[in-house]
Amino acid sequence: MNSPSNQLFDTYFTQPAMRAIFSDSGRVQGMLDFEAALARAEARAGLIPARAVAPIEAACQAELYDFAALSVAIATAGNSAIPLVKALGKQVAARSTEAERYVHLGATSQDAMDTGLVLQLRAAIELLEADLASLAARLAEQAERHAEVPLAGRTWLQHATPVTLGMKIAGWLGAITRHRQRLAELKPRLLSLQFGGASGSLAALGEHAWPVAEALADELGLSLPEQPWHTQRDRLVEFAALLGMLAGSLGKLGRDLSLLMQTEAGEVFEPAAPGKGGSSTMPHKRNPVGAAVLIGAATRAPGLVATMLAAMPQEHERSLGLWHAEWETLPELCCLVSGALQQALQLVPGLEVDAARMRANLDLTRGLVLAEAVSIALAQRIGRDAAHHLLEQCCKQAVKEGAHLRAVLGANAEVTARLSAAELDQLLDPAHYLGQARRWVARALAEHHALSR
16 A cells, blocks of 8 residues: 655645655665665775675665665664665675675664765755855846845834845845855765764774775765764754754745735735735735745744754764654755745746835835934034934924925924035935945845855
């Protein structure tokens, strides 16, 4: 009987290519790649006959194995490597009884599982790197395109002074650039061989231990660590923490976009597509369904990172339960982040921007968002405290009367004695109070281009 399916949400939350890496087939193939490389390394070191390698390699193909049977056996064995190695031995014996004697020689279950996981993570990182580079490029394009488009800055969810849409997007880009840098920095630490045998000493291999370890690392293209890391999990946790930060940054993008899409704002929208973002009852709805994935991943990721952190104080040379807690946690993090990245890659290139609505929204407070600009200009003539007090009174009057701040200021003799009508007009124009917004965009773009060269 087929196992029940659990794939309804995968298309929404997970990249198919990442799911393939962390599928049953991907897990099994990672461990089998370790076993095949181990045979080659031991033959190179003269520990086993060279003729034993081909039968072992031929049996190291995931499609040869019954995953349902393995899943049942895992419940008794306590990990996935034990039943797989038994099944591998049977496959090899069918080809060569001699070669079967050399299967998994000197290794332990955790060697196969951890190194298999590292091989999966290497493939996962390749996907992440490609998607992050593509997302960064799209963000850079949008930041440049909208570098001088004013919109209301918002602090504590209230209108503040003006910023630009390009500056906001450049903020998203800067975070992605830093995550790309972090990923490049941690790769040498993460992509490390796990090979220690029963308790980490490789005693079973005698004088061949070190040559085999060096050859195995070479075969797999992994670094040879200073010692086995069976219960030193900082490499994996560092990667998990990066994934958590990346999910958070993507969630920030999704949160900002969803707020900009609110009916009351209506400034920036996810790209439209037939059937996208509709409601089962309200024909007019245009929901931010892509942003929802980014926010959802950012909400789930911290708990998964916390699990990885909680699993760090592992007992002695092999952990009971804490190691087991990692098995589904890190793959789930990879899949969540990959899904969020895919949604971001669909959203960013086609952002729909309503610059006119942005300008209209800047006028919602009838000039109040630019009170700071006037206050600073007055401060140069009458002092900071006096200017602040004067503008505060003018703002209160504007709110009370429902008047535009420009009208109130123009009717105030103390203000007009120091600022001309032309000066007031310029001070209350959002386009003239954007500060270093253009420079921030340029700096974010420079960081991006320097990394992408």
